[in-house]
Amino acid sequence: MKAAILHQAGAPLVIEEIDKPQPGSGEILIQVKACGVCHTELHSVAGEWRLPKLPLVLGHEAVGVATAVGVDVKNFKAGDRADTLVLVGLPPGNFTLPIRGSVAKGIRVLTSAVGTRQDLREVLALAASGKIKTVGASLPLQEINGAFNRMRAGTISGRLVVEFH
Numbered sequence: 141m142k143a144a145i146l147h148q149a150g151a152p153l154v155i156e157e158i159d160k161p162q163p164g165s166g167e168i169l170i171q172v173k174a175c176g177v178c179h180t181e182l183h184s185v186a187g188e189w190r191l192p193k194l195p196l197v198l199g200h201e202a203v204g205v206a207t208a209v210g211v212d213v214k215n216f217k218a219g220d221r222a223d224t225l226v227l228v229g230l231p232p233g234n235f236t237l238p239i240r241g242s243v244a245k246g247i248r249v250l251t252s253a254v255g256t257r258q259d260l261r262e263v264l265a266l267a268a269s270g271k272i273k274t275v276g277a278s279l280p281l282q283e284i285n286g287a288f289n290r291m292r293a294g295t296i297s298g299r300l301v302v303e304f305h
């Protein structure tokens with residue numbers, strides 16, 4: 141399978157063929173269909189954040205389909221969709237997530253402290269009324285380094301998503 145590999149901070153990513161991993165105990169293997177590109181990857185490539193061991197396959201905003209499950213995975217099977225739940229406008233205090241409905245299904249949860257629930261309601265109402273739309277573009281994996289150059293130059297309008305076919 142193809143992957144964009146970070147071998148050294150400050151160097152461009154290198155597109156390489158790597159072995160398809162096998163899911164370990166409690167893990168699922170996901171065939172990624174699309175993955176958002178954000179400043180997390182840009183900071184990682186630039187060496188501005190502490191990185192785990194290199195080489196490293198970047199990307200944390202993926203959506204795809206499970207193709208295999210490891211031992212001890214009971215509530216997820218090949219063919220299930222895997223994605224990330226993004227929570228914004230969080231209330232103060234604690235937040236309850238059902239274990240069986242989230243962790244056991246392999247759903248990753250990201251949170252944001254930016255904005256309020258009222259902000260989120262207003263944005264969703266605007267989207268539902270057709271007054272706003274998502275602005276974004278997709279690109280093939282081979283163009284990932286160019287995407288970072290565009291991010292540095294501030295020439296991106298909306299979101300960039302790498303699509304895998």
Ligand SMILES: [Zn+2]
Nearest residue numbers: 178179180201
């Ligand atoms: Zn991100």
